[in-house]
Amino acid sequence: MASWIFDNPLLAAAIGCAATSVALMLWYLVRRPALSHATKIVLLFGIGVLPIATATTGNVAGFEATKARSFCGSCHVMTPYSADSSDPHSTTLAARHARNADFGDDNCYACHANYGMYGTILTKLGGLRHVYEYSLHYRNMSLAEARATIHIREPFQNATCMHCHSTQGPIWNLVKDHTSLLERLRSGAVSCASAGCHGPAHPASKLPWSTASTEPTR
Amino acid sequence: MTDGKQSIALRVCALLTIIGLALMVWSILAPTPLPVMLAMTAGQAIGAAAFATYLIIVIRALRRELRP
Numbered sequence: 001m002a003s004w005i006f007d008n009p010l011l012a013a014a015i016g017c018a019a020t021s022v023a024l025m026l027w028y029l030v031r032r033p034a035l036s037h038a039t040k041i042v043l044l045f046g047i048g049v050l051p052i053a054t055a056t057t058g059n060v061a062g063f064e065a066t067k068a069r070s071f072c073g074s075c076h077v078m079t080p081y082s083a084d085s086s087d088p089h090s091t092t093l094a095a096r097h098a099r100n101a102d103f104g105d106d107n108c109y110a111c112h113a114n115y116g117m118y119g120t121i122l123t124k125l126g127g128l129r130h131v132y133e134y135s136l137h138y139r140n141m142s143l144a145e146a147r148a149t150i151h152i153r154e155p156f157q158n159a160t161c162m163h164c165h166s167t168q169g170p171i172w173n174l175v176k177d178h179t180s181l182l183e184r185l186r187s188g189a190v191s192c193a194s195a196g197c198h199g200p201a202h203p204a205s206k207l208p209w210s211t212a213s214t215e216p217t218r
Numbered sequence: 219m220t221d222g223k224q225s226i227a228l229r230v231c232a233l234l235t236i237i238g239l240a241l242m243v244w245s246i247l248a249p250t251p252l253p254v255m256l257a258m259t260a261g262q263a264i265g266a267a268a269f270a271t272y273l274i275i276v277i278r279a280l281r282r283e284l285r286p
Binding site: 011014015018021022025026028029032035040043044046047048051052054055058059061062065066068071074075128130131134135 | 221224225228229231232233235236238239242243245246249250251252254255257258261262265268269272273276279
């Protein structure tokens, strides 16, 4: 565990600041010095400067951690999806993107993030919703039940695919199905991830907007 | 606020800081949903409350010292 922390200078800095701050706080709690100017300065570092540095670096590290496939797969209901993405022999859309060096271990985030102006914030808010739903509704659900009931909240947007596949490249347009469906693909009327095209993206994918779901969409 | 109350309040601040830092470090060592969310909400709120309390105590003490 220590190696990956100290390979990342940001994480090492965060832990270093936290350790120094805790040492200062313990010194204050044990020694109980008078509230002189020197003590105030020590406390300023111990309560203010160093914890703020820890929080800042920890936030950056936290935001990066939330992009990792291992983070998404740490909720048991997501393990079929993350396991498929990690499978080098899988031919699903998600797994093929996971083998792309540009996405790699962050492939869940790359495809499910919102790329609008406030995309990062909206994506993080959506992630908070997932944590809330998981903690209150899905935490004790069996994997078999989860596979049958959990589905994507909204239809997958073609705009996300078009963030990389612009639909304007010459190679992309060599595919007859692409050119014949061009306007419908751009408008989202036909999904890139539909079963007849490049989908389903995951082995457990469902189409919540067209098929029966036993659970209301959360 | 008397010196005794100041001292107690600052000790509480020190304890809160340690709790907040523990949550933040937990999220770094185990970056899974629960620790990360706790660090970014409760951990930072606790740390901010401790720092705000410290600032109030120190500013009051400085104003008392500067008062003619």
